[in-house]
Amino acid sequence: MPIGDRIQGFAKNEYKYGFTTEIEAEAAPPGLNEDIIQLISAKKNEPSFMLEWRLKAYRHWLTMKEPRWANVHYLPIDYQAIVYYSAPKTERRPKSLTEVDPLLLATYRKLGIPLSEQEVLAGVAVDAVFDSVSVATTYKEHLAKLGIIFCAFSEAVQNHPELVRKYLGTVVPYADNFFAALNSAVFSDGSFCYIPKGVRCPMELSTYFRINAPFIGQFERTMIVAEEGSYVSYLEGCTAPMRAEHQLHAAVVELIAHDRAQIKYATVQNWYPGDSEGQGGIYNFVTKRGICAGVDSRISWTQVEVGSAITWKYPSVILRGDNSIGEFYSVALTTHRQQADTGTKMIHLGRNTKSTIVSKGISAGYAQNTYRGLVTILKKATGCRNYTQCHSLLLGDRCGAHTFPSIEVQNASSQVEHEASTTKIGEDQIFYCRQRGLSAEDAVSLIVNGFCHEVFRELPMEFAVEAQKLLNVRLEGTVG
Amino acid sequence: MPDPILQISDLHVATAGKEILRGLNLTIRAGEVHAVMGPNASGKSTLAYVLAGREGYQATAGTIRYEGKDLLIMPPEARAREGLFLAFQYPIEIPGMTTLQFLKAALNTIRKHRGLEELDAIDFLALVKERAQLLDVDVDFLNRPVNAGFSGGEKKRNEILQMTFLDPKLAILDETDSGLDIDALKIVAGGVNALRRPDRAMLLITHYQRLLKFVVPDYIHILLNGRIVQSGGKELALTVEERGYGWLEGPDTRISEEKAAP
Numbered sequence: 001m002p003i004g005d006r007i008q009g010f011a012k013n014e015y016k017y018g019f020t021t022e023i024e025a026e027a028a029p030p031g032l033n034e035d036i037i038q039l040i041s042a043k044k045n046e047p048s049f050m051l052e053w054r055l056k057a058y059r060h061w062l063t064m065k066e067p068r069w070a071n072v073h074y075l076p077i078d079y080q081a082i083v084y085y086s087a088p089k090t091e092r093r094p095k096s097l098t099e100v101d102p103l104l105l106a107t108y109r110k111l112g113i114p115l116s117e118q119e120v121l122a123g124v125a126v127d128a129v130f131d132s133v134s135v136a137t138t139y140k141e142h143l144a145k146l147g148i149i150f151c152a153f154s155e156a157v158q159n160h161p162e163l164v165r166k167y168l169g170t171v172v173p174y175a176d177n178f179f180a181a182l183n184s185a186v187f188s189d190g191s192f193c194y195i196p197k198g199v200r201c202p203m204e205l206s207t208y209f210r211i212n213a214p215f216i217g218q219f220e221r222t223m224i225v226a227e228e229g230s231y232v233s234y235l236e237g238c239t240a241p242m243r244a245e246h247q248l249h250a251a252v253v254e255l256i257a258h259d260r261a262q263i264k265y266a267t268v269q270n271w272y273p274g275d276s277e278g279q280g281g282i283y284n285f286v287t288k289r290g291i292c293a294g295v296d297s298r299i300s301w302t303q304v305e306v307g308s309a310i311t312w313k314y315p316s317v318i319l320r321g322d323n324s325i326g327e328f329y330s331v332a333l334t335t336h337r338q339q340a341d342t343g344t345k346m347i348h349l350g351r352n353t354k355s356t357i358v359s360k361g362i363s364a365g366y367a368q369n370t371y372r373g374l375v376t377i378l379k380k381a382t383g384c385r386n387y388t389q390c391h392s393l394l395l396g397d398r399c400g401a402h403t404f405p406s407i408e409v410q411n412a413s414s415q416v417e418h419e420a421s422t423t424k425i426g427e428d429q430i431f432y433c434r435q436r437g438l439s440a441e442d443a444v445s446l447i448v449n450g451f452c453h454e455v456f457r458e459l460p461m462e463f464a465v466e467a468q469k470l471l472n473v474r475l476e477g478t479v480g
Numbered sequence: 481m482p483d484p485i486l487q488i489s490d491l492h493v494a495t496a497g498k499e500i501l502r503g504l505n506l507t508i509r510a511g512e513v514h515a516v517m518g519p520n521a522s523g524k525s526t527l528a529y530v531l532a533g534r535e536g537y538q539a540t541a542g543t544i545r546y547e548g549k550d551l552l553i554m555p556p557e558a559r560a561r562e563g564l565f566l567a568f569q570y571p572i573e574i575p576g577m578t579t580l581q582f583l584k585a586a587l588n589t590i591r592k593h594r595g596l597e598e599l600d601a602i603d604f605l606a607l608v609k610e611r612a613q614l615l616d617v618d619v620d621f622l623n624r625p626v627n628a629g630f631s632g633g634e635k636k637r638n639e640i641l642q643m644t645f646l647d648p649k650l651a652i653l654d655e656t657d658s659g660l661d662i663d664a665l666k667i668v669a670g671g672v673n674a675l676r677r678p679d680r681a682m683l684l685i686t687h688y689q690r691l692l693k694f695v696v697p698d699y700i701h702i703l704l705n706g707r708i709v710q711s712g713g714k715e716l717a718l719t720v721e722e723r724g725y726g727w728l729e730g731p732d733t734r735i736s737e738e739k740a741a742p
Contacts, residue, residue: 393576423575427535432572435532436586436642437560437593446585450625451576 027086057174057184070341071370149194156192171254179285190220195230206235217248226261233264259294271307278337281309288315292324300327316345319353326355334367343372348381357388363399370402384414482510491542500526502706511678518703528654532566561593563649567639574626632659640671657691669694689717
């Protein structure tokens with residue numbers, strides 16, 4: 001049997017987060033127009049500047065076309081069929097965890113994200129976003145003592161409007177791209193973090209995104225502001241039930257690092273990928289960007305992308321402050337009919353800025369995996385360096401790996417390195433491992449984990465272990 | 481006489497729809513070293529692959545008994561865990577996994593299967609250092625991905641190193657001498673000789689008698705056109721050296737004109 005057949009045959013692909021929660025939800029009717037945006041804004045009791053911003057974004061979005069340049073293929077999305085707002089029905093936002101609907105707490109426990117602070121992962125504060133709203137945030141008071149704000153985005157709009165107003169859209173303007181404009185118009189919640197000057201955030205901050213309701217699109221917005229000399233490490237996780245129809249997830253993340261501040265942002269993306277025939281699954285169209293606004297600042301993105309039917313995502317860094325550092329570490333795994341077009345942009349504006357890109361793409365089954373990267377070094381940005389390493393691993397012979405690297409250097413004092421490789425793990429390698437006593441599964445898992453090691457070591461310890469397990473589960477049965 | 485480790489009876493094997501082995505008989509007992517010699521396309525590698533359980537090599541008739549069990553129904557990893565080891569003619573490169581990781585995983589899988597305790601990192605490294613010295617293998621090179629960028633000689637030495645680790649009952653060496661210069665050949669042969677034991681059998685598969693000068697077999701078999709046409713003691717290698725394989729050709733044992741795989 002050719003290896004491709006066996007890859008398909010093995011495809012059990014158990015997605016253990018595919019359950020739904022029967023919870024009464026309050027949802028807007030499907031479709032998008034100015035009334036819906038007014039409704040979302042009113043639900044959130046937003047100040048007028050927010051509504052105005054949303055409407056500007058919406059009107060701009062109407063003039064835009066969905067991007068078609070990505071190396072992904074899907075049927076047109078009907079934006080009028082999507083539900084833009086859905087929230088678990090509650091009287092008001094619970095003040096403390098004891099007021100959170102037990103059904104929601106049970107859901108997160110089932111997902112492995114305990115929200116009660118007694119049983120919470122040591123040293124991790126969690127904001128839980130369920131469909132369109134944040135349902136709980138742990139360790140808030142503890143963090144507040146240090147002046148750290150960690151709360152739902154909608155809460156930040158209420159309690160810290162000046163901060164939101166100052167930074168909203170400064171890194172990803174509403175007109176940036178089609179999906180960012182859509183998000184700006186309709187986003188309903190997300191996480192907000194503010195780390196004051198000189199504070200080192202003592203725990204991992206994390207947001208867990210869960211899509212539950214059918215037909216809903218999740219549009220969340222996350223913002224992290226790190227003041228001078230501060231440090232924060234942040235992690236987001238995502239899952240969704242198994243549903244036969246595709247669901248849209250279009251998020252925006254903005255990071256702002258001032259002088260000497262450091263932000264580490266890690267994602268473990270495990271949205272429902274669809275079944276082995278490509279039925280269902282999340283369309284993950286996300287704009288993530290950070291700005292190293294101050295000197296000696298540093299932003300690093302680490303992503304482990306294993307879910308979604310389609311991923312379209314380029315976490316980027318604008319290196320404006322002199323000597324600032326941008327990093328991108330990525331593992332993207334696609335199996336069955338999944339398609340991923342992901343990579344990064346490193347825009348060097350400041351002098352002596354440095355960027356590192358390590359991208360590991362793994363493809364199995366009939367999946368297509370694309371790395372797309374842009375490194376730009378402007379004329380005045382002298383003495384810059386970029387190192388890019390882009391490796392692809394093909395499991396079997398029916399999947400694809402593609403790379404579209406783009407490098408623009410406008411001065412002679414900067415250095416750019418690009419290293420790329422494509423490796424195929426086929427019948428020969430698997431047989432060799434089996435001849436030494438390893439099962440096919442163990443062999444694949446060893447090879448893949450070795451391949452991803454450089455990225456995993458950038459993750460906080462517990463999450464590195466989780467990511468490794470997750471990869472193994474998703475790879476189960478991909479090669480025989 | 482010790483019990484046979486391997487008993488092949490009237491074995492017919494086809495690959496890609498073509499019959500390669502046509503009624504092969506061979507019995508190997510514990511402590512014995514056998515050599516199977518033959519020209520290109522005589523079926524030597526097919527024999528190695530069918531013993532190791534490579535997919536695409538279909539036994540169409542005959543039996544293989546390994547320690548009395550039906551070998552043909554065992555998946556490749558089960559054969560390996562039961563002590564069957566193949567040193568590959570063309571060792572495979574595995575990017576993304578270092579030789580150390582690979583060896584440790586393989587060793588512990590096999591130890592577990594045999595009811596032995598798994599080795600921890602410290603004990604494992606101590607063992608690696610000892611064995612690597614024996615084969616003049618640089619430990620640093622074990623930190624590189626399996627066989628990736630290795631020279632032909634390094635790959636072959638890596639095979640023998642793995643063999644010393646996995647403690648096989650039946651070691652099959654497929655053209656281990658090919659592509660080795662004389663110094664490398666001596667090192668590899670030394671490693672193989674050190675592994676000769678009364679409870680272990682070896683099957684050397686080779687085109688030339690070069691290796692057999694250094695690893696002297698108890699029995700030599702000449703494989704021609706999918707069948708063993710002559711068996712004898714170590715002196716048979718010298719006859720082949722002098723006269724080639726042509727004198728063994730009869731009307732039934734035409735040498736196939738196809739070339740062996742590169």
